Amino acid sequence: MTRTRWATFAVALTVGCVLAMAGVSCGTEPPAPAGDGGEAGSETGADAGDPLDGTLGDGGGILVLEAAPDVPDVCVPAGGCPAGVQCGRYVDCTGQVFVCGAPCPSGMVCTSTGTSPPAQSCQPKSCTGKCGVVGVDSCGVAIGCGGCPAGQDCVANQCVPQSSVQVDSGPADACAPLTCNLSAQTHLCGTIHDGCGQSLQCTCPSGEQCVAGVCSTPPPECDVDGAARCGTVQNACGSGSVACGSCSGANKCVGGACTPCTPPVCGGATCGSVANGCGPAVPCGTCGSAEVCDDGGCCTPMTCGEALDGGLVSGCSPVDLGCGVKKSCQPCGTGEICVNNACQACVPKTCADFGDAGCGHADGCGKSLNCCAQGTTCQGSLCCLPGEVSYNGSCCLPGCDLDQPPGPQVSCGQVIVCNGSSSSGGGGSGSGGTPQ
DSSP states (O other): OOHHHHHHHHHHHHHHHHHSOOOOOSSSOOOTTTTSSTTTOOSSSGGGGOTOOEOOSSSSSSSEOOOOOOOOOOOOOOOOOOOOOOOTTEEOOOOOOEEOSSOOTTTTTEEEETTTTTTEEEEEOOOOTSSEEEEEOSSSEEEEOOOOOOOOOETEEEEEEEGGGOOOOOOTOOOOOSSSBBSOOOOOOOOEOSSSOOOOEOOOOOTTTEEEEEEEEOOOOGGTTEEOOOSEOTTTTTOOEEEEEOOSSSHHHHHHEEOOOOOOOOOTTOOEEESSSSSSSEEEOOOOOOOOETEEEEOOOOOOOHHHHTOOOOOSSSSSTTTTTEEEEOOOOOEEETTTTTEEEEOOOOOGGGGTTTEEEEEHHHHHHHEEOOTEEOOOOOOOOTTTTETTTEEOOOBBBBSSSSEEEEEEEEEEOOOSOOSSSSSOSTTOOOOO
16 A cells, blocks of 8 residues: 555544544554555564565565465454553454543543554654644544644645645535435434535434434443443543433432432422422422512512602612612613613714624624625624634634545534545645535
8 A cells, every 4th residue: 555545544544533433443553554664564684584484585675474374363352451552442353342541641642552462552742743633542532733824724734825725626516415314323413514505403313422423322431340420521542521421310420420319309499490410400389470589489579660769760770679680760762871870872883993894793782793894794703705614713614525435524613424525635624625
């Protein structure tokens, strides 16, 4: 396999593992390709000619192993974590997943350092001169090296000037039809997008949870020594967290474990509801139409007329009517605001006050200003081009990586369904990606 094709395989593995999140196929790395730093073809010299190991051919000192007799593969269950696996998740030949060692500290990633015998350990995260996603850890979490400065795109994990990026417009029918069930094994969840402006809401079957837009069974971290865990716990690699669900019945989540608790009771409360974190809140009754529930009891606040008669109202500012109720009894008219307990005309701010840019600005008179230029739309507080979304403080165009197989991908914080493409060198991991 050439170096280029091996890199493409590694990127495809990255996206598959990020979406699966279960990490069951990422416990070990694939064997290194011959001639690219792997063990195959690396032995040279006189010692490699030992007849017990093989014979030297005419290939420049490259070891040529003798053909071994056919031996049927025998699966021996691991029964636990191998001695060399010090962190993350490990999958044995039966498919069973084990949580191993301790999570890695900040700045370290849990990756495979060998396959025979299997080995995984915490390694320094190396991002010097790199951008985008450079791999996955043994828990299937992407190892990201961030984005590029303004005016540059991330292509093949390198920051390059945007002017040098050739963007393939892609086939005309590139938008994938949206469906929640890609196959009998793959169910999408949450809001999914096709990269062309269409979206669809999907939910998971009973017993599964939504992880990175894909339904999956609870991760192995949620079952430790046969005891189910709850809440959000750190994954086995220290690279993120996993959701283990909530507790049912008279139990509450304490330190990641469902613990018996005493359900709430109304006691002396005659209205509202009471909750103590143990199961659902308990309703305790309702109050009359002129009453409000204040601290568990029904209470009748003063009316504005009573407050006026009592000399409590002197202007437009809110007054305390009792029972926890505060309101203005002399509200200002349309186009006015209350300043220092007096009504005055409100002069709304204009887009010029905000540099004629952005949107979602408060005009000071109770309205919102949209200062987006023609041809852009308001996304949160940003003015973005059609199709772009607000993501991490900037406008981002969701796009499919054409080097990846068909299926769901995460782009600009959205799960998008991609048809895939046979074209090479298409979209990158930056804004130069091609939406499908």
